[in-house]
Amino acid sequence: MQTLRDLPALRSAVQTLKSDRKPLVLVPTMGALHDGHMALVEEARRHGRHVVVSIFVNPRQFGPNEDLAAYPRREAKDAQMLQAAGVDILWAPTVDVMYPAGYATNISVTGISDGLDGAARPGHFDGVATVVTKLFNQVRPDVAIFGQKDYQQLAVIRRFVADLNLPIEIVGLPTQRAEDGLALSSRNAYLSEEERKAALALPRALGEAKRQIEKGEPVEGALAQAIASLAAHGFGPIDYVSLCDAATLEPMAVLDRPARLLGAAKLGKTRLIDNIAVDPV
Ligand code: PAF
Numbered sequence: 001m002q003t004l005r006d007l008p009a010l011r012s013a014v015q016t017l018k019s020d021r022k023p024l025v026l027v028p029t030m031g032a033l034h035d036g037h038m039a040l041v042e043e044a045r046r047h048g049r050h051v052v053v054s055i056f057v058n059p060r061q062f063g064p065n066e067d068l069a070a071y072p073r074r075e076a077k078d079a080q081m082l083q084a085a086g087v088d089i090l091w092a093p094t095v096d097v098m099y100p101a102g103y104a105t106n107i108s109v110t111g112i113s114d115g116l117d118g119a120a121r122p123g124h125f126d127g128v129a130t131v132v133t134k135l136f137n138q139v140r141p142d143v144a145i146f147g148q149k150d151y152q153q154l155a156v157i158r159r160f161v162a163d164l165n166l167p168i169e170i171v172g173l174p175t176q177r178a179e180d181g182l183a184l185s186s187r188n189a190y191l192s193e194e195e196r197k198a199a200l201a202l203p204r205a206l207g208e209a210k211r212q213i214e215k216g217e218p219v220e221g222a223l224a225q226a227i228a229s230l231a232a233h234g235f236g237p238i239d240y241v242s243l244c245d246a247a248t249l250e251p252m253a254v255l256d257r258p259a260r261l262l263g264a265a266k267l268g269k270t271r272l273i274d275n276i277a278v279d280p281v
Contacts, residue, residue: 029055
């Protein structure tokens, strides 16, 4: 595996990989890799001959009071894991390579990025859309793989890929979970032992609300119960627990089409998110 940090080296390595015309797959990450990321890498192996993983902690997707400085960085260990998984290139640009002096361009996706995390974290999806567009232009993959844990992020990426006619297949992989059901996330590393136990209330509250809604109980009541359960387990502030159209992420008050139940809340200093499918029976 080659670890590359500047664009000329990346372009030349990508050109060499692409010379056999076999599909090239990109897995964009912010590092601190866990089994969830490694499942994306495995999926990448199934989709293409060549795999590039990017590690870049993107400052533009963090708000002023968020955890940019504290975000876990473990590149040496990450590189070992990627090497063992047979990745061809680790693309790990510096901030100056990604956003050189004078950088002035922003990619903004309206509508689908406005609610949920877009409302709770203003500017977050502009940062994501901008860096992912740049990663796509830098690596020029045929396929890119993302986790469904960041469900709204995946929807935003699908939107701009379609809108900008980017010739890239976007694959969304189901959320990888710990044995007890907690969604795997680099931010789980922030949780104390006590908080790690309490964190289970998030998938459980979503699971219970899903059961109620699919049984035909009123959506509003099920969401209120999920919020109350999170608060009782020490979560707060709770940014949202919301039932949304699975494709457009428009809020839904009645389950009349495929939906997604999404939740985001803080537990101590750690912000956790999760989501599950809710389907009309
Ligand atoms: O999901 C992430 O890790 C990041 O948001 C991404 C897609 C790598 C963009 O920085």
